[in-house]
Amino acid sequence: MTTDPEMTIRTATPGDRDSILELVRDAFTSADRDASEELDIVVSTWARGVVPELELVAVVGDVVVGHVMAGRGDIGGREAVAVAPLAVAPSHQGAGIGSALVSELLRRAEAAALPLIVLLGNPGYYGRFGFEPSGPLGIVYRPVGEGDPHFLVRRLAGYDPSYRGDFTYCWEARPG
Numbered sequence: 001m002t003t004d005p006e007m008t009i010r011t012a013t014p015g016d017r018d019s020i021l022e023l024v025r026d027a028f029t030s031a032d033r034d035a036s037e038e039l040d041i042v043v044s045t046w047a048r049g050v051v052p053e054l055e056l057v058a059v060v061g062d063v064v065v066g067h068v069m070a071g072r073g074d075i076g077g078r079e080a081v082a083v084a085p086l087a088v089a090p091s092h093q094g095a096g097i098g099s100a101l102v103s104e105l106l107r108r109a110e111a112a113a114l115p116l117i118v119l120l121g122n123p124g125y126y127g128r129f130g131f132e133p134s135g136p137l138g139i140v141y142r143p144v145g146e147g148d149p150h151f152l153v154r155r156l157a158g159y160d161p162s163y164r165g166d167f168t169y170c171w172e173a174r175p176g
């Protein structure tokens with residue numbers, strides 16, 4: 001797989017937001033579903049708990065062709081970070097952009113000394129980046145149920161097994 005040599009990855013800025021919404025809409029819309037769920041997650045995470053240095057865009061020229069964001073959440077009463085969503089423009093899929101975004105996000109998460117990152121996604125895709133099922137680590141996302149194979153954890157160098165319990169996204173928490 002060759003990555004476009006013109007593609008760069010950088011921290012997202014508020015000025016990218018319209019392009020990001022368009023990209024998320026394009027990436028998640030298909031014949032049988034619209035992208036409203038993912039668009040809601042993006043907007044709610046901006047409002048409730050985006051981690052600014054962990055929101056990245058992939059850019060070709062001045063066009064945003066990929067996006068990933070991480071938001072604050074909570075595992076058993078302690079802050080934990082979750083990735084959601086990851087999107088690559090349909091015209092640029094299969095060219096390594098999604099992999100480059102996830103790899104850079106994990107590099108930054110390690111640099112920030114986070115213990116772990118969680119996400120709800122396809123184990124067939126995220127397994128290649130070291131994500132593993134959350135159930136055996138004692139982390140549960142109730143909306144999908146205990147032991148659901150799609151709720152994944154990436155242990156980082158500072159992993160601490162005492163991070164256990166129910167996970168909640170920032171946009172699910174009641175305003176405090």
Ligand SMILES: CC(C)(COP(=O)(O)OP(=O)(O)OC[C@H]1O[C@@H](n2cnc3c(N)ncnc32)[C@H](O)[C@@H]1OP(=O)(O)O)[C@@H](O)C(=O)NCCC(=O)NCCS
Pocket residue numbers: 001027028085086087088089092093094095096097098099100121122124125
């Ligand atoms: C999933 C997505 C982010 C991958 O980004 P990408 O830039 O196309 O991916 P990459 O080029 O880095 O990697 C391509 C690899 O991922 C695999 N892949 C792509 N989508 C996949 C999926 N939904 N499930 C499992 N594997 C997938 C491809 O088969 C390919 O595998 P290979 O390297 O063994 O050939 C992108 O296709 C996308 O935006 N899809 C629509 C939105 C979406 O479903 N996002 C959620 C991801 S769980």
